[in-house]
Amino acid sequence: MTQPRGFIHQCEQEELHLSGAIQPHGVLLIADAQGVVSHCSANAETLLSDVEPPVGLGQPLPDCLHDVTAALPELGPGERYIGQCDTPKQEFDVVVTSHHGNGWIYELYPVDAHAAPMAASSHVAAVPESGEELATQCQTLMENLLALSGFDRVLYYRFMPEGDGEVLAEASREGVTGSYQGLRFPASDIPYIARQLYLKNPWRTIPDATAAPVPIYAAQADATPDLSFVDLRSASPVHLEYMANMGVGGAISLPIIQGGELDALISCHAAAPKQLTVSQLDSMRALSEGFNLRLRDFKARRRQQVIDGLQRHFDHAKTVLMRHGELESAWEELSDWLMETFAADGVMLQMGEEYYQHGVGLTPHVMSMVAQQAAAEATHVWLSDSLQRDCPGMPLSEVAGVALISDLPLDQHHTVNLYLCRVEHIYDVTWGGNPDKPVDYRDGGSVVSPRRSFEAWVEQRLGHSRPWTASTRLYLLKLRALLQQAKSMPWRHDGE
Incomplete structure (x- = not known):
């Protein structure tokens, strides 16, 4: 799959938080610390026509918001206060952020x-x-959210390390055809700039993908407000086109955040426009957050199990190193252990100008290129399941993936690099539609647009090895520490 650079650049350059407009299902007011309105949406005069004093730039907040303002706690960045206010004609849910x-x-x-x-x-x-x-719990969550929300389909969309996403679980109401479960979607479908905004909001709603945005008026010229924490923020035209192509008229997204990173999105789709109240959205948020916390604890428990087992797992390697005391005699036994432990097809150790190899390996030139790439990324543990993708200028090689421990000090003159090699593993990836974006030539220009079909599209993936597991980096860090402990051993080195 080749992702057009122009499309990725186009997505990442769109300043979503500075759209200068909101969706029309609500009203936006921004007031300074003295309660004077500095920004208001163009629909405020209509939806708040019965308030006193009338809404206007440079005017005090309407009286109906006084109780809400008086109840505000001290809010940090991104924290929200949810309240209610009434006008003579209408009840409102109110969400307040700093x-x-x-x-x-x-x-x-x-x-x-x-x-x-x-x-x-x-x-x-x-x-x-x-x-x-x-x-099972993830699937149950999808089914509960489907039943509670009344939407047509609910998806659990997990992000992969390279930014692509995959639908791991799905629930849909009776009569809804097709399925996205098991399909993969390219990283540009939810670009990085959009993923950052999901980190700042407990939900993201687009009740009506066909509704025209409402501009925001400002008391001062060119004072476009930052809407990073505002759910009313207008939607990107590219995203709205994407929704239309999927046949989605209304949507809700709930973030799953792990370790400060966006781990997954729960996406609720309705074919026709559909809006929920703030209290209903908060109930959905509570369900997703409960799962989020259990996922966090599950991952922490798994990580602790790995850590607890590391010492026992590496005892054999330590015993081999201590028993032999010098590399030539230890290498055969140690290399067998490395290939088995890391499911590698070959292992190479570069010690100064000497090379030791077991199984398939790299040429010295390619080893140097891999080490330079790791150095450029300022890491001593570097993993790739596609050298062709991750290491520019890489020549064709039997080895497609490498895990590297680099620059391990041996003595004041020499360092050790350890390469774990995996050969090419050809496999199929099933995408939700052709991931290569079509070019749109409307208005005399050439713009890459969202794809129009999401039918399963199978790509035969070449130039990749079997992927390294999530715990590989942790194991390599432990191995690096073990080798560092052993560096004082009397390795025989002809260059000394």
């Missing part, structure tokens, strides 16, 4: 008096004990 610590952003959502509150789930699941139990 505006750079010097005022407040108010999002007001008209409440349908007939909207039923979302039933809360009384079931509390335990932290899963296995990957299978985790998958």
Whole structure:
């Protein structure tokens, strides 16, 4: 799959948080610390026509927001306060966030008096004990969110290390055809700039993908507000086109955040426009956050199990090193252990100008290129399942993937590099549509647009090895520490 550079650049350059507009299902007001309105959406005069004093730039906030403002706690960046206010004609849900610590952003959502509150789930699941139990809990979450939200389809979309995404779980209501489960989507479908905004919001809603955006007026010219923490923020035209191509009229996304990174998205799709109240969205957030916490604890437990077993796992290698005391006699036994432990097809150790190899290996030139790439990325543990992709200028080689421990000091004159090699593994990747974006020639220009089909599209992936597991880096760090401990051993080195 070749991703057009122009499309990725186009996506990443779009300043989504500075759109200068909101979606029309709510009203946006921004006030300074004195309660004077500095920004308001163009629909404020219509939706808040019955408030006193009238909404206007440079004017005090309407009286209906006084109780909300008085109840505000001290909010840090991204923290929200959810309240309610009433006008003579309408009840509103109000979401308040800090505006750079010097005022407040108010999002007001008209409440349908007939909207039923979302039933809360009384079931509390335990932290899963296995990957299978985790998958079951994930599927159960999809089914619960589907039933509670009334949407047509709910997907669990996990991000992969390279940025691509894969649908791991899916639930859909009866009569909905097709499935995205098991399909992969390219990183540009949810570009990095959009993923960063998901980190700042408990949910992202687009109730009506066909609705025209509403501009935001500012008291000062060119004072475009930062909408990073605002769910009303207008949607990117590219994303709206993407939704249309998928047949989605309304959507909700709930982030799954692990270690400060966006690990997954829960995406709810409806064919027709559909809006939920803030309290309903908060109930969905509570369900997803419960799973998020269990996932965090599951990963922490798995990581601790790996750490607890590392010492026992590496005892054999340590025993080999101590028993032999010099590399030539230890290498045969040690290299067998390395290939078995890391499921490698070959292993190479470069010590100064000497090379030791077992199984398939790299030429000295290619080894140097890999080491230079690791140095350029400022890491002593470097992994790649595609040297052709990750190491510019890499010549064709039987070895497709490498895990490297580099620059391990041997003495004041020499360092050790250890290369674990894997050969090419040809396999199929099933994408949700052809991941190469079509070129759109509208308006006399040439713009890469979202693809129009999401039918399963199979790519035969060449130039890749079997992927390294999530725990490989941890094992390599432990191995590096072990080799560092052993550097004081009397290795025989002819250059000394």
